[in-house]
Amino acid sequence: MPPIGREEGVATHRYGRVAVATALVVVATIALPDDDLGRGLALVLQAILLTMVTIAARDATGRALTAIASAAAVLGALGAVGVALPTWLVLGLSGVLAGAMVGTVALGVIAHVRAAGVTVHAVGGGLAIYLLVGLLFADVYGAVAAAGPGDFFAQGTDGTSGERIYYSFTALTTTGFGDLTPHGDVGRSISVLEMLTGQIYLVVVVALLVGNLRRRDA
Template sequence: MGSDERSSDQQPAERPQAPDESGDTLRMGSPRPSLVVRGAGRYEVLLVLLAMVLVLSPIVSTALEPVIIALLGGVLVYALWTSRAAIGVVWVATGLALACVLSSAVAPVWIGSSRVVYALVSITLSIGAIAAIVTHLTRRRSATSATLAGAVAIYLLLGLIFADVYLCLAQLSGVAFFAQTASPTSVAYLYFSYTTLTTVGFGDLTAGTDPGRMLAVVEALMGQLYLVTIVAFIVATRRPRTRS
């Protein structure tokens, strides 16, 4: 009988739950996955890198253009890597990014044909990054800070995509996109895209063609609907990391 009492007292300790791939079981004080781990979901780092691309974008019209092209390509590849995209997709994206960097040393990025090629590659990689981030985030059972960072990263990638679409529209149609200037820089497209996405609309640059105006309307609607639905929902349901 004494052995039965001892056995009843010695209940097996509950094994701690290991963090799963989605990161839902991460607790306060537990180490974050390393930046180099595939599928780590380090979207706060991705946000910083995207901000660096925007700040350094004027370099694209100088002799240091391969630097900003390499940075943008690296950021988009990292977006695929940290969101656990298929390894084949990551390798293809890396090859495209390297090809753009090498070709930028031969054909300046401000040449029309080069700008279209770089823009199309950027659109392709950005769409792939958004798809990978969405897939990775939907595996989570609850909204966390990483989920919010990933949603904001998607928002910034949308602005980048529309900037490249505007550039391609102007180059392929042969008609100036802006009513104020016939030879805009890549920074002008980025500036117009993000002021449209955020519905700031300073008015110093406006679309000068009907297709451009309609694309701007679509971007403005997407930007506002995304903020008031997806991002607002994540903020409202975000679960802070609990103490272990």
């Protein structure tokens, strides 16, 4: 039974919590081992995060998102207990989870801004999208590495799941430590796309949200 004063299925728009949870998932996923247990737990964490996103921005697609989260949680749990999951399945499902979260949070933030203006939760949603884009690009790198004939990185490796996420965020933030660099043209092209996406997003979307939040407070 829903709490008094809240209609069942109404969005909460608690994107501040979503942003914090997304950051924790990113850090935890990088730290997890690159084995069946680690990949399984990573899917479970992303499934939990998608559930939080669905609750924060509940809409007509809520049931579909819940089904995706449930499938990811089940497969992740199977992987965590030792069931070997195909690489393409893990990467594909992880990419679907990240893509679904990016789209859902974006639509939810737009609806929230239209209804209540720019608030702290709108800024939190904007930051959550930024972090989720980093996870999404990491899955793209994983897919390219799995499909390519050679090593994805010039250092002679395709990288572990955590290393690809780590590299994705160095590209997204244009930090570029240089310890991991793409070897082929496809990887370099995707990296440049991620760099442009990260910088344009920060100077346009996040800057607009923060600027309007300050104006609202004033």
